[in-house]
Amino acid sequence: MDQVGNRAWRIQVMSVVVSEAVGDRRRGAVQALARKCAWVLRLIMSSMLMMSCGDSPSSPEDDNLPESEGWVWTNPLPQGKSLFSVHFFDSDNGYALGDWRTVLTTGDGGESWQVVPNNLGGSVVGSVALSQSHWIAATLSREVHETLDGGRTWSVKSTVSGGPQRAIELLGDGSLVIAGNNGSISRSSDQGVTWTYQGGQTNADLFSVSFVTPDTGIVVGRGGIILRTTDAGQSWTPSPSGTTATLHEVLMLDARTAIAVGASGTILATDDSGESWSAVPSTTGEMLQDIVFLDEDTGVIVGNNGVMLHTTNGGDTWDRGLYEGNQWYFAAAVRGDGNACAVGSSGSVASTVDYGASWQRKTQGATGDLHGVQFVDSSIGYAVGDRGTILKSTDGGHTWQEKDSGTDAPLLDVCFVDALRGSVVGFDGTALRTVDGGAAWTTASVGTAYTLTSVFFADADTGYAGSYFGEVLRTVDGGATWDLVSRPIVGGEVLDLWFITPSKGFVLGGVGYILRTTDAGESWDEASLARRSDGPTDIHFKDELVGVAIGSIGMAWRTVDGGETWTGSFVEHLGPGSLDFSSDGSVGYAVSHGGLVTRTDDFGLSWVIEEARPPSSVNSMAVLDVGTRVIVGDNGAVLVNRDAVPQ
Template sequence: MKCVYWSVLIILLGSLLCEAQTWTAQSPLPTGKNLHHVTAINDTVACAVGTQGIILRTEDGGETWIYQQSGTTEDLWYVCFVDANTGWTAGNNGTIRHTDDGGTHWAAQQSPHHDVNYESIAFINNNLGWIVGSGGEIVHTDDRGNTWTLQMEWPYNGSWYGVCFVGLSGWVVGSLGIYHTTDGGGVWTRQDTYSGPPLYDVVFVNDSTGWAVGADNTIRHTTNGGRNWTTQFGVGNGRYYSVAFSDAQNGWIVGRDGVFLHTTNGGSNWNSESCGVARTLRGIAITDSRIWIVGQRGAIQFTSDRGTNWISQQKGTIQNLIGITATGPEEIWVVGESGTVMYSTNAGTTLQSRDLNISESLTCAAFINPDTGWIAGTGGCVWHAVNRDETWIQQNSGTTSDFDAVFFKNANEGYLVGQNGTILKTTDGGNSYVPMVSGTLSWLRGMDFADEFVGCIAGDNGTILRTTDGGDTYTLVGSGTRAWLRGIDFADELVGCIAGDNGTILRTTDGGASWQPVNSGVTGFLIDIEFASPQAGWAVGGSGSMVRTTDAGATWSSNHIANTCDLRDIQFLDEMHGWVIGDDWQVDRTIIFSTENGGETWTVQDSLATFYPKQIAFTDLHSGWAVGAGGMLLHYTDSLSTVPEDHPVFQPSEYSLQVFPNPFNPTTTISFSIPIAAHVSLHVFDITGRQIQTLADRRFDAGKFDVGFDGSALPSGVYFARIEAGSFAKTQKIVLLK
């Protein structure tokens, strides 16, 4: 019975299941990936490229940035357009892409070598161009890139990072110094005896005046076409990646950790300014009236007044997101570092931020309905939402300890657990919190209740605490281990399991009074554990570790699914449908696995170039979210679309039974699908097997149906919904918590 609470009904009648099933980024937008370069065609059209093949284009001055399909997952380092339609981009492993239609289609072009990382591009017209990169390689085309020929290859280690041409006169810079050509690259000669730190970019405003920038505050300047270069002095932390000039006097440099320099006198003086970003900046593009800067974690900064005012064109957040809770099919709350609080009422299409003016990181959230909830985090901070749009109240926890979990049974009774054995309880919705005696200084990581009164808390150093009076008092329970215990879940009122480091799984059959070790079959850390039914459960962890039980945790078998993927979170909506999210550290991607057969087989549902994932949350089979570092917010949809009332409801292809919300208080919706007409019996039973209520006992046509269940007159506890339709029968555990 995982500590995730929802209390709105899913209304899915009149919906049609379409083919598309996708995960899409919702924050930060347009991307959270590193951007390496930007080029501006005019005041409204610009293009940016970055890690893992990302290409973005705007045609409205940056109000909206559109993803373009590059056809590659290689890092792209440079993009160049000669007009609004004709452009090239290049990057790692010999990647060259070309477009003739403004990026609607990008086609691969053949490079001489595939083991070269290309860093910079220069074209002087639609046909003549050069690309430079590692190994001192310079390649040239005179036919739009249909063929590329090698002009230079360095016999020793070294790289070119920047190239610039004015007519057939060109310059390249890098770790090999500065080289120059006067015949389009037929002959390249060393132009400067400079042997200092590598140079990363070069720009000329005419055939005489140019600048080169690089590491260790290096700025080189020439006024005679490079025959002589002099040193200009910059400021900042020492690494300049890109330089751009609008004329011989006005120029800008960007670099590491938000370095942004500006000169109005041709570089005689460089002044440090701010463009509003402290992250590394990699690219700058200038038009007659606008400047764009791009950089780390998707930064896009824009000015239309030459830098007096800067506007971020990145929406959402780049803060690490730690917790997510879904309060309905389209209602989500997300919390994270530096006081980040965001919510959406339209499945994440738009995100609204709540500025609580706090610097603490928020680590956990619990909502009992879309408007009422609690968020908690480091430094003992607790905030309560009375109305998400208007009223947020800071509550006094009475402690400075960090919180790891928040758990509310209803609008009044709730718990906070975390650092130094902290347990706080409230019975008045958080107006006052009372510290409970835990008897430990260990960090407490997770909490779950078996019923209204009995619950357990798991934490570091093998700590297990148990309460039998609804959280008023706690006793230490022997675990027999010193492992960090991370996840806890009760399958019913008696059976529960805890997962932790070193492949630890502990099991109880007496409501947490005693715990026994169970062989998990793995030795790595386990992060999360979940039961989808009284018998079926899963635990996930490092190096693709997934273990499964079909006998209420008595035995576990390995379902190992990915050696290079650390699995972070698992969620099952019912016995058959589940999701796992993790990070593949070998290729630096977020991987999402799904199953439709109770974990017998797992398939990669998506592989996304995102940051370290933390948590996943699904409200039903059609909609889910995932959060992680760098402001990562992903949304899954299988494209449900509304059908007019006079249109027949879609005909399912299989039988199903789902309950949402679950746990619930006091109402929930039980949904079932039948692919053919049949007599349907739907009943609710208590833990002893006694029938409590009949919800359906008649013939139904093929389709999907929702039936409400009201537990107002029932005590808190575990119940079971069972459906029988023709030869199909299924039982689903439901939990009533008041």
């Protein structure tokens, strides 16, 4: 039985931020952890670029490596990366663009969407369409990209001065205006080949731009900043907004009327070309992200946590539209039939056929963060995650069915001993057990209230679980009860554990420890590590003698004497993530949370970098057979190596 790698990278920070994460109302406890602990390189690159209180397009780890070759999304469907721009040409045909080179198209009014293979080199924050096949997109990297074939091939048209860009607008005379961080505003009269910088009036990040004529426009941004122009951007005049809330979108309805929306449910309106603004009563405190009008009187606003507002009186009042879900929606577009479609987090797409009174989600599958995955064999597997999510696959990860866990607690790890019997563990001492292949789950009796970070079974009856308080618990009745045995990690958490017999096993945790027990966890000895660095975070044994552990900063260790001694080596691209091997041990993979994959064909003696990485963050991985992998990650991401998908 293959034991899935644990969530070591996030668990390392859990003891610091767990109390804050439990109270997070917007994204769920573990999602807050994932945001705080997201990959080191990605944090360095994007921390200065994040939108206030909202998702931001992200840059993957090491963009020099190709993405997604050989990987297929199986949850959510059609894909799970966030979408930040949507456009319709008529009632049926449209496109959506977003994070990590995502391009989708629809030909049935948004009922279904197809992923378009492409070479787009960035994360799109906004786009305009010059024709059904000719689009121009703005990206966080300040590059302006162009496609002439409906999104399949892209070229860099230009690079815009100033900070990362946030919005792009097509004017009536064919000009383009881009706005972005640090008050940057630029205008192009040649479809984006060259740009004239018009910013400098503010240092605030600007998130939206709207022009009603080529001369008259408004930009809005962080801290309630509003600027207006009546001379085609030659000069910009600040307008008092009366708020410090970040404004994410502005829409000019005519030369005098405009509406701006943003943080804390803020809705502002002007009827004097933006000289003065007044607050409009709002029915929500959530972040509002975009606004479109379907006709002179009817408009919709989309936002975080499934908030959909609509008006039928030109924006004087706004009512809550019916929508079942908590996805964040970042952009909306009017279809040719006068209705609307919205796109957002986790690849979510929703549409309305009654002008915003109600909305239907068009994408399928779970969208909470997934933290653990394990396959019992090449067909049957389980994934666990936020809000008590348990997913089961019976076809090698191609399709997934959600099971009722009976809990809302985030679940962090899963271990099955056969096709029917298994246990999952998670927050606040949660441990669940099934004996019928996941059809029903019962709550186990657990000897701790601390979050359980990992679980492993040595045989059908004897299993071990570790906690973020450094505890080890044991079951001898197949997971029905868990008793506290010891606390081998003092001042740290259990990152992973593995038992090669019911009494002999290993725990990883603390400051670089591999601890070993030969008496079923009653006592522990520290193993000898060469080049310990920051220590191992994930462990896997081939048999009673040969084992491999990987660490947080490119370190890998190997033992051939049952864990008495370990030899360490540096492996390029190896980082905190997940480790798993095929059932015969002939091939193993380590994948970082940023998606960089390394492979070993000699059980850890040597490692090579895989050329392609999955187009998602990775929290856990399972190796089904030689070369076939399933990974799970944030926002419900499940991807399968292409060879595993039935043709």
